[in-house]
Amino acid sequence: VHKELLTAASPFFAAALNSTFAEGTNQAVTLPEEKPEIFEWFLQWLYTGSLTIPHANGNHQGSPKYFLLIDLYALSDRLLTTPLSNQILTTIARLSEATNSVPTPSDTWILYDNIRENSPLRTLILDLFAYKKTDKLLETHKDEWHPKFLRELVVKLKRPGPEAIERHRLEAWRPRSWSCTRACEGCKDTLKPGSSADKCVLCEKAFCSECL
Structure with a gap:
């Protein structure tokens, strides 16, 4: 990966690779907790400037695999690549509208366990659920939703317009x-x-x- 691209796009990499610590001396940064496929997706964005959705990015029902985008957002948030984060938000909103779908219960666990509080992504997904009036979906879905997601959604639905x-x-x-x-x-x-x-x-x- 070209250092100039990394440091220009990511304040995280700029601080690490230009420091006097081991990362700067060795010109190498290890990210052992990141998923290789998600980091490859990040590199695709880094070199092209666009966020291409894989053709296989859908489940057996045809709905988008939102968890992949949530994972990519988590990586982008840690790397401080705000332009990528904004593209992910736009992509999720467009996919939700185009497919008339929302994230699954398992997606909400990733969202609330891996994404920081007050993140724009949390706000967006709450807005999608509130806008699409998904109360029946919440009641009938067999899987368990993240409890904090449910609490925040209830609060949002009760707020006056x-x-x-x-x-x-x-x-x-x-x-x-x-x-x-x-x-x-x-x-x-x-x-x-x-x-x-x-x-x-x-x-x-x-x-x-x-x-x-």
């Missing part, structure tokens, strides 16, 4: 003490004293910043 928010006349509000606080109308989390929130001047319903 833009139209519901627009019906309120909101103003900035902070609960001064536990006695005057209340639960967010969207996610139902209790608003802690001193936390930033908004409250409707008419009905006095409150919303946390994440639900607005």
Whole structure:
């Protein structure tokens, strides 16, 4: 692999190969935990600038093998290759739309065990499930979904949409003490004293910043 390409695309490799540590001295970086096929996919992107989906990237039902893209995203996130990460997000969104599919239960375990919290990929997949109204799929699927994924999806589904928010006349509000606080109308989390929130001047319903 050409060093110039690696260091230009990846701050991770740039820091490692230009350091005074063993990696910089030996001009070699070992990634023992990475899957060879996923790293080869990364190299394909590195040399072409495009993300080509393998023809075999589908299961027996014809749905995309999202776990491969999730694995590639995890690698890209560790290597700090933001352009690749963004391409993966776009690819997953397009595949989901084109095939009318969403990731499987086993995919959610990879997503929540291997992908960092607050990652754009987690947000995207939650959005896909919420948009496609997959509540029946969740109830009838025989495999087990990651429990944290289910909790975050339930919270997202309960949050009010833009139209519901627009019906309120909101103003900035902070609960001064536990006695005057209340639960967010969207996610139902209790608003802690001193936390930033908004409250409707008419009905006095409150919303946390994440639900607005």
